[in-house]
Amino acid sequence: MKKYESWGRYPHIDSSKQDVYHVYPDSFSFPKLEQDDSLSFLAYAQGRSYGDVCLNEDGILLDTHHLDHFIQYDKEKGLLRCEAGVTFENILQLIVPHNWFLPVTPGTKYVSVGGAVANDVHGKNHHKAGTFGKYITQFELLRSTGERLICSPKENTELFNATIGGLGLTGLINWVEFSLKKIPGHHIQQETLRFNNLSEFFQISDDSDKDWEYTVAWIDCIAQGDELGRGLFMRGNHCDSNKKYKSKESKLAIPFDAPSFLLNKYTVKAFNQLYFKRPIKQHSKVKLDPFFYPLDGISKWNRLYGKKGFMQYQCVIPTEHREEAMLEMLKLISASGQASFLSVLKEFGDIQSPGLLSFPRKGTTLALDFPNRGDRTLALLEQLDVITLKFNGSVYPAKDARMSAESFSQYYSNWNDFEAHIDPHFSSNFRRRVTSK
Amino acid sequence: MSNILILGATSAIAKHTTRLLAADEHTLYLVARNEDKLSSMKQDMLVRGATDVHYETCDLADNSQHESLLKRATDSMSSIDIVLIAYGTLGIQKESEKSYANTLAELQTNCLSVISLLTLLANQFESQASGTIAVISSPSGDRGRQSNYIYGTAKGALSIFLQGLRNRLAKSKVHVLTIKPGFVDTPMTKDFTKGFLWVNPDVISKGIYNAIKKKREVVYLPFFWGYIMMIIKSIPEKIFKRLSL
Numbered sequence: 001m002k003k004y005e006s007w008g009r010y011p012h013i014d015s016s017k018q019d020v021y022h023v024y025p026d027s028f029s030f031p032k033l034e035q036d037d038s039l040s041f042l043a044y045a046q047g048r049s050y051g052d053v054c055l056n057e058d059g060i061l062l063d064t065h066h067l068d069h070f071i072q073y074d075k076e077k078g079l080l081r082c083e084a085g086v087t088f089e090n091i092l093q094l095i096v097p098h099n100w101f102l103p104v105t106p107g108t109k110y111v112s113v114g115g116a117v118a119n120d121v122h123g124k125n126h127h128k129a130g131t132f133g134k135y136i137t138q139f140e141l142l143r144s145t146g147e148r149l150i151c152s153p154k155e156n157t158e159l160f161n162a163t164i165g166g167l168g169l170t171g172l173i174n175w176v177e178f179s180l181k182k183i184p185g186h187h188i189q190q191e192t193l194r195f196n197n198l199s200e201f202f203q204i205s206d207d208s209d210k211d212w213e214y215t216v217a218w219i220d221c222i223a224q225g226d227e228l229g230r231g232l233f234m235r236g237n238h239c240d241s242n243k244k245y246k247s248k249e250s251k252l253a254i255p256f257d258a259p260s261f262l263l264n265k266y267t268v269k270a271f272n273q274l275y276f277k278r279p280i281k282q283h284s285k286v287k288l289d290p291f292f293y294p295l296d297g298i299s300k301w302n303r304l305y306g307k308k309g310f311m312q313y314q315c316v317i318p319t320e321h322r323e324e325a326m327l328e329m330l331k332l333i334s335a336s337g338q339a340s341f342l343s344v345l346k347e348f349g350d351i352q353s354p355g356l357l358s359f360p361r362k363g364t365t366l367a368l369d370f371p372n373r374g375d376r377t378l379a380l381l382e383q384l385d386v387i388t389l390k391f392n393g394s395v396y397p398a399k400d401a402r403m404s405a406e407s408f409s410q411y412y413s414n415w416n417d418f419e420a421h422i423d424p425h426f427s428s429n430f431r432r433r434v435t436s437k
Numbered sequence: 438m439s440n441i442l443i444l445g446a447t448s449a450i451a452k453h454t455t456r457l458l459a460a461d462e463h464t465l466y467l468v469a470r471n472e473d474k475l476s477s478m479k480q481d482m483l484v485r486g487a488t489d490v491h492y493e494t495c496d497l498a499d500n501s502q503h504e505s506l507l508k509r510a511t512d513s514m515s516s517i518d519i520v521l522i523a524y525g526t527l528g529i530q531k532e533s534e535k536s537y538a539n540t541l542a543e544l545q546t547n548c549l550s551v552i553s554l555l556t557l558l559a560n561q562f563e564s565q566a567s568g569t570i571a572v573i574s575s576p577s578g579d580r581g582r583q584s585n586y587i588y589g590t591a592k593g594a595l596s597i598f599l600q601g602l603r604n605r606l607a608k609s610k611v612h613v614l615t616i617k618p619g620f621v622d623t624p625m626t627k628d629f630t631k632g633f634l635w636v637n638p639d640v641i642s643k644g645i646y647n648a649i650k651k652k653r654e655v656v657y658l659p660f661f662w663g664y665i666m667m668i669i670k671s672i673p674e675k676i677f678k679r680l681s682l
Contacts, residue, residue: 022624025477069477070484082484083477094485 004061007302008050009309010372010401011429019060020044023067023172025083030144031060033425040427041144043168045085045112049119050312050369051401052429053167059427062172064114070094071175078180079137084114084173089247096245096288100180101238103135109247109293114173119398120165120355122348124214124236124292130351131360132178133164140174144425148174153354162421165355167397169431171423185240188214188291192280198229198326202364205347208235214291220272221343221368222265224334229327230276231345236291245288254303263305263371268339295342305371312399313381314367316348321391322364328387329366336380340368356418359396367399378402397430408434438488440514442466442507444497444554445524447474449623450573453642454521458649459487466510466517467492469524489514497524498546500553507557519569519649520558522551527625533587540587547591552598559602562611569649570606571614572599576657579617579666582682596655603654614648615655619662 004015021031023043032039040059047054055061067085074080078100080091088102089109095101106121115121120133138152141163149171151160163170191212195201201217208215212235219231295301302310317325326345333340343366350362370377385407388395394411395403409415415435422431443455446467455465459482467482467490469475475492482490491513495502511517528543551572562568577585578593596615603613620626620635629635636659644658657663672680 024474026473027471069481071477071480073484 002063003047004044004055004063005047006051006054006401007048008311008369008372008399008401009302009305009307010311011052011055012309013055013057013429018057020063021060022063022065023085025067025069028142028172029146030425033144040425041172041423042426042428043084043114043118043172045115046087046110048108048111048115050399051397052433053119053397053400054115055429056427057429058432064112064172067114067174072177075100078182079177080180081175081177082113083175084112084117084139086113087111088113088116092245092288093247095180096183096186096247099183099185101183101288102132103179103181104129104132105292107293108296109289110296113176113178114168117164117173117176118166118168120353120358120360121398122360124216124346126351126360127209127215127347127349128213128351129181130349131165131353131355131358133353133355133358134351135178136160136164136354137177137179139163139176141170142172142174144171144423159421161354161356162418164353165358166418166421167357167428167430169422169426169428171426183238185238186243186245186288187239187241187285188236188288189239190234190236190284190286190291191282192284193233193235193282194230194276194280195233196227196230198323198330201229201231201233201345202323202347204233208233209347209349211237213237215346217345218275219330219343219345219366220276221330221333221340222269222272223276228330228334231343232276232280236286239285241285243287247289252297253299254301256303257307258304259306261306263339263341265337265339268341271341308372308374310369310371311377311381311401312367312369313384314365314396314399315384315388315393316359316361316363316365316396317388317391317393318361318363325387325391325393326364326366329384332383332387333368333380336376338370338373338377338380340370343368356414356421357397357412359394359398361394363393367396397434400430403434405434405436438463439518440464440466440516442468442510442514442517442520444468444520444522446492447471447478448523448525448625449638450618450621450641450645451521451523452478453639454523454645455482456485457642457646458519459483459485462486462488463519464489464514465491466514468495468497468506468510470494470496497554498550500550503550503554503557507554507561511561516565517558517561517568520571521645521649522554522570522572525573525625527585528588530585530587543587544591544594547588548595551595555598555602559606559611563606563609566609567611569612569614569652570602571616571645571649573616573618573645574599576617576619576662576666580670580677584682612649612652614653616645616648616658617656617662617666618644618658619665 042056044061045064064085067083070082072081105123120131122131141149214236217233447469479490525547533540574596575592577589578596599615618641641658648656
């Protein structure tokens with residue numbers, strides 16, 4: 001039995017009780033609506049969002065993994081149309097041999113195109129390229145009325161903007177067309193630099209913005225005192241190579257849930273120490289997969305966090321307060337003794353997404369993940385929200401499982417404009433949690 | 438570049454196998470029952486590299502359709518170089534036990550209709566003296582078990598038919614491939630509880646694709662089913678009949 005859970009596996013749901021329907025190309029009609037007018041639906045593809053935007057416990061999940069067909073591919077212009085259940089992995093296998101790449105990609109290739117639209121995903125090139133939503137030329141949206149609407153920047157524009165980053169609430173995305181990015185070859189010229197504190201990070205990041213297409217930093221969230229804010233900065237550009245692209249499949253899998261004490265502050269501290277001090281090759285030529293998708297090498301890595309799962313926290317803080325806010329957050333985290341294993345820092349650029357509810361905006365984003373230790377973890381994330389709110393920041397719904405309705409309404413003050421575009425028969429755990437409906 | 442006929446094209450295993458074949462720039466002729474699925478599959482195959490894709494809807498369990506179907510496929514592509522027969526139903530064993538009519542229908546779909554197609558195809562391939570006939574059978578046909586012996590009977594008979602055909606066509610240089618997939622997570626098996634032996638259809642498809650290329654005779658997919666069946670076949674009947682398999 002396929003498990004319909006989110007990547008963080010928190011909140012825990014009993015997926016055997018979840019009502020699921022499979023969607024097939026062209027012939028889908030919404031089940032049971034005639035008998036029950038209060039039913040709600042939500043598309044589910046890869047289950048790679050962390051919290052509860054992909055869950056719909058009270059309603060029906062529409063499993064889109066059969067929507068896995070390509071529809072049209074213009075190799076000259078770099079334009080691809082495919083069904084919403086196609087994954088980024090499938091796309092890379094098709095396009096990379098012709099020297100095309102995804103215009104924007106998150107840190108895993110196991111996401112569906114529909115999910116990428118609904119969460120308006122971003123990646124290491126946000127400062128140069130913006131979000132995935134910017135590259136969408138059109139898509140088809142199936143509303144619960146049975147209407148199939150083509151949405152583009154020119155047609156059904158409001159619905160187009162609402163659906164990008166719309167968390168799957170505006171209807172079922174059937175297919176998506178988007179433009180690709182030309183690349184010179186199948187490698188990345190990468191540089192790795194150590195930074196000892198946040199000021200150094202901001203310095204390197206600002207210096208790198210112009211000449212480096214991809215930038216991201218790993219940060220040691222346990223380090224205190226003089227070492228606070230230390231980390232490794234990675235930057236890269238596409239480069240030429242004559243090697244053939246081979247999509248890397250995960251060779252390793254975590255076969256079962258690790259005991260939940262595996263990732264504690266001592267193990268993470270030891271790891272961070274080793275990772276920070278490891279000898280780094282300053283310049284290197286690396287393959288696409290290890291550069292963009294380092295964690296995809298280990299399938300089901302979320303099991304490392306044990307049965308209770310884990311919680312992500314990703315916020316963005318406007319540039320004017322970035323250093324102050326980040327310092328405050330890092331101090332709070334390291335004092336809490338709760339270890340974030342994978343902590344990522346990145347500067348977003350000011351390229352506007354068409355998405356109404358889209359998360360990324362100009363500023364600094366910090367992404368953290370914490371093993372679920374119940375109330376302690378929830379309390380820490382609540383305190384992080386206080387800081388984010390104080391500096392007019394925002395939190396990423398795709399990674400959230402716990403923010404309060406009050407916080408959400410402040411982060412997303414345009415929710416009321418968005419609400420008008422929600423399909424009356426679509427909902428999610430997330431929506432019910434952060435709003436009254 | 439080859440001309441390839443896929444019968445039961447929209448089944449999960451066939452779809453994934455056809456995707457691998459499409460990337461090698463062949464011409465495809467897809468046959469299945471559902472027009473919507475065929476039309477989206479056609480687009481998908483063209484994007485993945487197929488030179489040309491034809492399709493038609495047909496109920497393959499109906500023998501009377503076979504001759505005209507094969508003629509249309511041959512005319513459209515000018516020849517058939519590779520055929521993959523991938524349709525079938527799992528049936529409900531308990532229903533078949535109650536009714537001979539039901540049993541006969543299962544045998545018709547999974548065995549007799551395939552033999553009807555193979556009779557026509559064998560003659561065509563024999564006279565062109567080349568090509569590959571690949572057919573999905575099943576390990577269930579290796580030994581009768583109470584849980585699915587109707588399906589097993591159909592697949593067992595089919596495997597023996599293919600064995601004979603392989604022997605007959607060897608001198609005409611026609612490759613006959615018998616494919617025996619184990620537990621595959623597809624719409625056909627959606628009601629089963631899936632354990633560790635289950636694999637996704639793309640794993641099976643890679644095996645079929647390689648077996649066609651390497652001109653293998655009989656393949657168990659994944660390979661370990663060959664060993665599992667060896668053990669199952671070696672259990673003495675006296676003991677086997679008491680097992681609840």
